[in-house]
Amino acid sequence: MDRRGQLAAAAYDAASTAMLLLASPGLAWQLFLRPEEWKPRLGGRPSSPGRESRRGPVIWLHAASVGEVAAMAPLAAEVRRLRPDASLLVTTVTETGRQRSRDLIPSADWHTLLPVDLRWLTRHAVEFWRPSALLIAETELWPSLVREAKRAGATVCLVNGRISGASFDLYRRISWLTRHVLGCFDLLAVQTSIDAQRVISLGAGPSRVVITGSLKYDLKGAAADGQLSRPVLGIPEKSRLLVAGSTRDGEEELVVAAIARIADRVADLYVVIAPRHRKRFGEVARILKRRGIGFRRRSMGERHRGEQVLLLDTIGELSRVYGLADLAFVGGSLLPFGGHNPLEPAYHGVPVLFGPYMTNSRESAGRLREVGGGVEVSGPDELARMCERLLLDEEERRRRGAAARLVVENESGVAARVAELLAERAII
Numbered sequence: 001m002d003r004r005g006q007l008a009a010a011a012y013d014a015a016s017t018a019m020l021l022l023a024s025p026g027l028a029w030q031l032f033l034r035p036e037e038w039k040p041r042l043g044g045r046p047s048s049p050g051r052e053s054r055r056g057p058v059i060w061l062h063a064a065s066v067g068e069v070a071a072m073a074p075l076a077a078e079v080r081r082l083r084p085d086a087s088l089l090v091t092t093v094t095e096t097g098r099q100r101s102r103d104l105i106p107s108a109d110w111h112t113l114l115p116v117d118l119r120w121l122t123r124h125a126v127e128f129w130r131p132s133a134l135l136i137a138e139t140e141l142w143p144s145l146v147r148e149a150k151r152a153g154a155t156v157c158l159v160n161g162r163i164s165g166a167s168f169d170l171y172r173r174i175s176w177l178t179r180h181v182l183g184c185f186d187l188l189a190v191q192t193s194i195d196a197q198r199v200i201s202l203g204a205g206p207s208r209v210v211i212t213g214s215l216k217y218d219l220k221g222a223a224a225d226g227q228l229s230r231p232v233l234g235i236p237e238k239s240r241l242l243v244a245g246s247t248r249d250g251e252e253e254l255v256v257a258a259i260a261r262i263a264d265r266v267a268d269l270y271v272v273i274a275p276r277h278r279k280r281f282g283e284v285a286r287i288l289k290r291r292g293i294g295f296r297r298r299s300m301g302e303r304h305r306g307e308q309v310l311l312l313d314t315i316g317e318l319s320r321v322y323g324l325a326d327l328a329f330v331g332g333s334l335l336p337f338g339g340h341n342p343l344e345p346a347y348h349g350v351p352v353l354f355g356p357y358m359t360n361s362r363e364s365a366g367r368l369r370e371v372g373g374g375v376e377v378s379g380p381d382e383l384a385r386m387c388e389r390l391l392l393d394e395e396e397r398r399r400r401g402a403a404a405r406l407v408v409e410n411e412s413g414v415a416a417r418v419a420e421l422l423a424e425r426a427i428i
Contacts, residue, residue, distance in 0.1 A: 008177045012143050013119050037095050040113040043121045056085035057132035059428055060149070061105075062114060063090070065097035066315065067341060068137045071160050073104040074218035075135075078419035080107045083428055089129055093140075096278060096315050103316055117142040126152045133428050135159050139167055143181045150184040155427045159418055160215040161190035163198040164338060164359050171202050179203030187425050189418055192363045212418050214364060217411040219319070219347045228320045234296070234304035239270035240326050240391045243350075245318050246276040246340035247331035252284050254334055256291050258384035263308070266391050272321055274312035276331060276340065281313035323348040326397060327390050330354045334379065339365065342374055346404035351397055353377055353386055367411075373404025 030038050059079060063072045069092060076088060088108040090101045101111045115121040122144040134149040134156045136142075141158075150156050163171070171178040182188070182204040189212045190196050196209050230237050244255045252273060259271055275284050281297075288295045294307035298314050312321060322328055328345035332338060333355035342352045343364050352374040358365040368374025377383045390397045422428045 008180045009119075009143065009147060012177055016116075016118050016144070037113065041116055043115055043124050055087050055109075056083075058087045058089055058129055059083065060089045060091065060129060060131040060134045060154070061108070061137075062134065062140055062145075063092055063097065063101070063137040064140055065092060065094040066100045068092075068140075068160075069097050069101045069104055070219070070319070070341075071215040072135075072137050073101075074415035075159060075215055075418055076105045076108065078415045079135075079422070079428055082419055082423050086132075086428070089131065100316050114142070114145070117144045119144045119148065122148045126154070133157065133422075135422075135427075138162055139164070141171075141178070141181050143177060146181050146184045155186045156184055157187040157189065157422060157425075157427045158185055158199075159189045159422075160212075161188050161199065162192070162195050162360070163190075163202075166338075166359075168198050168202070175202065187422070187427055189421060194362075210421060212421065213411060213414045214343075215414050215418065216341050216343050216361075216364065217408055218413065218415045219343060219408065228317065228324065230324055233272075233298065233310060233321070233324070234302070235270055235272070235310065235324065236268065236304065239268045240266055241270050241272065241324060242327050242329065242387055242391065243272045243274070243318075243322055243325040243345070244329045245272075245274045245322060245331060245344070247273060247284075248276055248335060248337045249280065250335050251331050252287050254380040254383070255329065256287065256293060257380050258387060259293070259308070260291075261384040262388040262391075266388055269391065270308060270310075272310045272312050272325070274318045274321065278313075278315060281311070285311055285313070319344050319347075322350055325350045327387060328352050329383065329387075332360070333357050334377075334383070342368055343408055346373055347408045349401040349405035351375070351390060351400035351404055353383060353390075355379070355383075364407075367407050368404055371403040371407055372400050373402075373407055375400075 061072055061076055063069045089110045090105055090108045091112055091114040092098045092101055093114055098111050098113055115125045126148045131154045134154050136158050137160050146156055182202055188199055188204050188209045191214045193211055196211050200206050200209055263269055275281055288309060293309055295309035295311050296302040296307050297311045322345040328350045330340050330342045330352055332340045336357045338360035339354060339358035341361055342354055345352050346368060352368055354365060355377060365374060369376060375386055377386055
């Protein structure tokens with residue numbers, strides 16, 4: 001690392017250490033309350049078998065949370081196919097991500113949480129695991145992790161890389177650091193040409209940037225994870241089922257308003273609402289109760305008693321519930337959260353509605369719009385109109401669903417191509 005890189009690293013370490021010191025009372029309390037969750041984040045060794053149980057080289061896959069884990073799962077399977085001699089380590093930022101990784105990447109040898117990104121903590125983790133390769137999903141550009149892995153001799157690769165407009169602006173403001181972090185990557189496999197242009201302008205070497213498409217087109221593993229049916233969930237078989245998935249703060253009120261507008265005109269309407277984050281399950285239940293809408297919670301195991309709404313307050317079931325839907329709305333998109341993955345319902349041949357804020361899935365949303373498999377709605381009024389129209393018109397709904405499914409089929413196979421690229425470039 002050159003002199004500028006050393007100064008950038010030192011400045012980042014100083015800022016990170018200061019933040020840790022400020023947060024230390026809260027962290028100590030969290031460690032006391034949830035030691036199994038916070039011990040690995042603060043440098044503790046895993047309670048599950050460690051490096052002594054390894055076989056061959058260790059390939060470290062990192063994904064932030066549930067969505068990134070789902071995208072990484074098919075790639076992990078392909079890496080395992082190409083390197084059966086290797087051990088796989090999966091790390092996540094969130095506990096829900098770690099739990100989901102155990103379900104979707106069962107072939108991994110270890111599932112743990114990423115340490116706080118301080119040099120001495122990441123160095124401890126890298127020295128403990130001794131990875132031969134570090135594969136990082138999407139935009140998890142942790143400077144200390146990347147730097148320490150590279151220092152230890154691991155190859156470092158970004159997979160399914162994307163740089164949103166907001167992230168691009170942030171990285172440009174800290175270009176003194178971003179440039180040196182990107183310089184540590186041996187390969188950056190990004191989703192689109194826009195992502196490629198952005199990482200190159202931020203300092204990545206053009207010869208190391210490859211456009212591969214999105215791993216989220218390879219959804220078979222996540223969607224096939226166990227079986228669900230309408231009777232199992234207590235949803236009437238003949239109902240017209242709308243699934244509002246990955247909703248964010250403020251969106252449930254808009255969805256509820258849309259339901260209220262069409263309930264009298266759409267016979268047998270039934271709605272599943274699946275908040276994106278576990279911490280909001282109780283809040284959404286209170287919203288439904290306050291609005292006087294009959295509902296039940298999936299986690300309670302209650303039977304259908306004439307209610308109109310199921311609150312899907314579980315983790316890991318949404319992909320399969322989309323497969324039971326007549327129509328889907330993908331959240332995080334009516335309000336400026338960046339949108340979530342519209343390919344999950346599309347995989348099942350379900351037409352998809354989403355709002356105007358789809359920067360996190362702009363390419364896949366655009367393809368679905370082009371073929372009619374996805375429809376962008378400008379707000380709650382248009383959401384209500386399109387829900388009513390498509391739930392009442394079975395022929396149009398089937399046509400749009402088939403178009404959505406075709407998009408996924410035509411673009412699948414990204415995971416195999418990325419794995420082959422990693423092997424060709426001697427990353428794994």
